[in-house]
Amino acid sequence: MDTGTHIVMGTALCGLSLADPVVSSDSVTMTAVFIGLVSGSLIPDIDTVLKLRNNAVYISNHRGITHSIPAILLWPLAIAVLLSFIFPSAAFFHVWAWTFLAVFLHVFVDIFNSYGTQALRPFSNHWVALGVINTFDPIIFSLHIVAIAFWLFGADPILTFLILYGVLFVYYLLRFAVKAAVKNAVRHTVPNAESIFIAPTMHFFQWRVAASDASCHYVGRAYGRSVTIYDRFDREPMPESPYIDAAMEDPNIQAFVSFSPIYRWSVSYIDDLYEVRLIDLRYRSKEYYPFVAVAHIDQNLKVVNSYTGWIFSEAKLRKKLKFIPNS
Structure with missing residues (x-):
């Protein structure tokens, strides 16, 4: 899910945590738990900083190890230990347990997106992606905002958020039902x-x-x-060529292939360079396919520039590649 949704989910858990008598009766523990819940709802996405390195590293690793089984166990412990230094009188077990719930819920809801997570690592590097909820779902976000508003205006937080989670459970079931109907319709179409x-x-x-x-x-x-x-x-197999072989060894191309299950390819010759382009077919937007990987290979079979990521015009792609064809 997007960052905003993870924040409101963490806030909702703050209200639910008041069902714990240790949390509701001790202001220090409550403060520590609230901080743990919000930070735990966000910490698995710390790998977003990989974007600062390059898109290939980000695409290959985002929602990978930071969303794995060891991470689900280690993030709450790390946050709880840190909070124990700031709030030494807080009930450590309760801070850890609620923070664990926040981290687990973050990873759990992410598997319902089409991007998915490697939540089964280290047992499997398979991407778990159920593809029933958009990365930003306005209904899920809005329901959380409404529930939080009820809490702020005096409604019982425990009852409010239990009702919220009940509604969301039904909503997720509906999404699965709609997706199954769509898939059946696609089978009739193709x-x-x-x-x-x-x-x-x-x-x-x-x-x-x-x-x-x-x-x-x-x-x-x-x-x-x-x-x-x-x-x-x-649908044609990629031709055998040393230029294509060289392109497929490029980190940007490899990151794309590891992420995209359905794509088409094109090969062209531009200004003494071979261009190998892979185009993801899943994200068509306004007659354009924005998720691509491109590599330029010279006569010595060297990749001189490459790029993978989201791009919405040919001019911007050329700028990313730092390549301007001769007129």
């Missing part, structure tokens, strides 16, 4: 599909759709059970 990717959007009934059969890739949108295919691309 009857021989070998793979189907369905991604949520901020709109309840609208979903991104990408599917592949033996000969083509299909890209479209679904509104409820109505599926519209916008683009179809021939």
Whole structure:
């Protein structure tokens, strides 16, 4: 989920923590728990700083080790130990337990996005991505804001947030039901599909759709059970070429391939350089495919520049690559 949603989730847990008599009866413990809940709701996303290095490192590692089983155990302990120095009289176990809940909930809700997490590490590096909730879901965010507002205006926080979680449970079940209906509709639209990717959007009934059969890739949108295919691309194996082999060894290209399950490729020759481009088909936006990986290879089979990430115009991509073709 996005940072704002994780913050309101942590705030909701603050209200729920008042069900713990140790928390509600001791102001020091309450303060420490509240800080632990908010910080625990955010700490797994500390790997966002990897963006400062480069997109390849960020894409390969975001929601990786920081969302793993060891991290779920270590983040609460680290936060609780730090808070014990600031609030020595706070009940350590209660601070740790509530912080653990916040960290666990952060990782748990992230698996419902299409990006997912490596929550099963170290037992498996598989990305767990259920793809039923958008990274920012306005309904989930708004429900939290409403519940927090009720708390601020005097409503019982325990009852308020228990009702909130009950409503959210039903909402998640509805999302699974809608996705199953969309997937069934895609199977009817692309009857021989070998793979189907369905991604949520901020709109309840609208979903991104990408599917592949033996000969083509299909890209479209679904509104409820109505599926519209916008683009179809021939599915061809990448040709054998030392230039392509060199490109596939580039960290940006490798990061893209590790992240994208469905993409198409293109190879072109520009100003004595071979350009290998991979285009993710899952995120079509206004007739454009913004998530790409590009590598330029010279005659000596050296990658002279490369890039992977989100880009919304060819001019901006060229600027990122620091490459201006000769006119």
